Amino acid sequence: MKYFLELSYNGTPYHGWQRQPNATSVQEVLEDSLSTILRDKIDVVGAGRTDAGVHAKQIMAHFDCRDILDTDQFKYKLNAILPAEIAIQNIRRVHQNAHARFDAVSRSYEYHVTLIKDPFSIHKSYYFKKPLDVDLMNEAAKLLLNYTNFKCFSKSKTDVKTYNCTITNATWENHGNQLVFKISANRFLRNMVRAIVGTLIEIGEHKLNNEDLIAIIKSEDRSQAGYSVPAHGLYLTAVTYPNDIYNI
Known part of the structure; x- marks a missing residue:
């Protein structure tokens, strides 16, 4: 069984x-x-x-x-x-x-960022000390839905046949001193979400802009993208399946 x-x-x-x-x-x-x-x-x-x-x-x-x-x-x-x-x-x-x-037909993740020093979230969210432009980060996140090849965000030396993923949602939510990035796709590459978040944070710092993000995606080069944020802020939140999978 x-x-x-x-x-x-x-x-x-x-x-x-x-x-x-x-x-x-x-x-x-x-x-x-x-x-x-x-x-x-x-x-x-x-x-x-x-x-x-x-x-x-x-x-x-x-x-x-x-x-x-x-x-x-x-x-x-x-x-x-x-x-x-x-x-x-x-x-x-x-x-x-x-x-x-x-x-599985889709997977969803959240990445949690705290903007204040909080000893109770030390293993639950990424403490980022600088202010971030969340509006710019959301504008950039929307651009991800226009592309499918995300080799630039994939960990090097990974055994995959394709770097194509269909992203259906990518948004930042602002909860005061807590930011939550939510992203859903049919599949994810290794380290993909953490690399995306690191790149979007650099946009929020005004180090990169939307044109840079587009160039990074088209480059298919991991070294062009932003840094990989720490693992402890990342949560797998949902995995979905066809409705008939439980029909026995």
């Missing part, structure tokens, strides 16, 4: 989503917990891979097991043994061909 897990996590203690040999990851903790309860080796496939320190308000993952589960009871058991930083929000049975990564 195949099940989708909807979970959230605080990424501060983890070296990202993906299991790795010498560091603790979310995937490792989740697989070990599932294997303990089900008394079998369980592999988990996530909707994407978040980097070390990145958080997830919602991420989806799938796993296979031999039994039909009482999902409410299983959710309770799983949450009981998972660490406080990881929470299962929902478990749903899906058809056997469903895939948490390849069937």
Whole structure:
């Protein structure tokens, strides 16, 4: 039987989503917990891979097991043994061909910036000390929707077949001393959101302008774009799927 897990996590203690040999990851903790309860080796496939320190308000993952589960009871058991930083929000049975990564039709992220020194958000948002022109940053963000090739924002040495992404939303929200950048697309490249935010912040500082952004995108050169902002301000907020994925 195949099940989708909807979970959230605080990424501060983890070296990202993906299991790795010498560091603790979310995937490792989740697989070990599932294997303990089900008394079998369980592999988990996530909707994407978040980097070390990145958080997830919602991420989806799938796993296979031999039994039909009482999902409410299983959710309770799983949450009981998972660490406080990881929470299962929902478990749903899906058809056997469903895939948490390849069937996703869109993903959304937020990036949080605080403009005041706040000891309570030290691992939750990026403290930026200088004033920013949010109107200019929003004008520039709208330009992203006009393009599909975002190689200039992709981490170098990444194994992808295409750098094309369809961005459907990119906006900054101003909440006084807190800025939140929201972006949605069918897919994202590695480090893409953090590089976009760094570039838009340089526009907000008046170091770059819209014409520079267009030239950066057309260059397809990561070295032309802005810096990559710290991981701890980034949140994966939503992963969506076709409506029929739960029809079994």
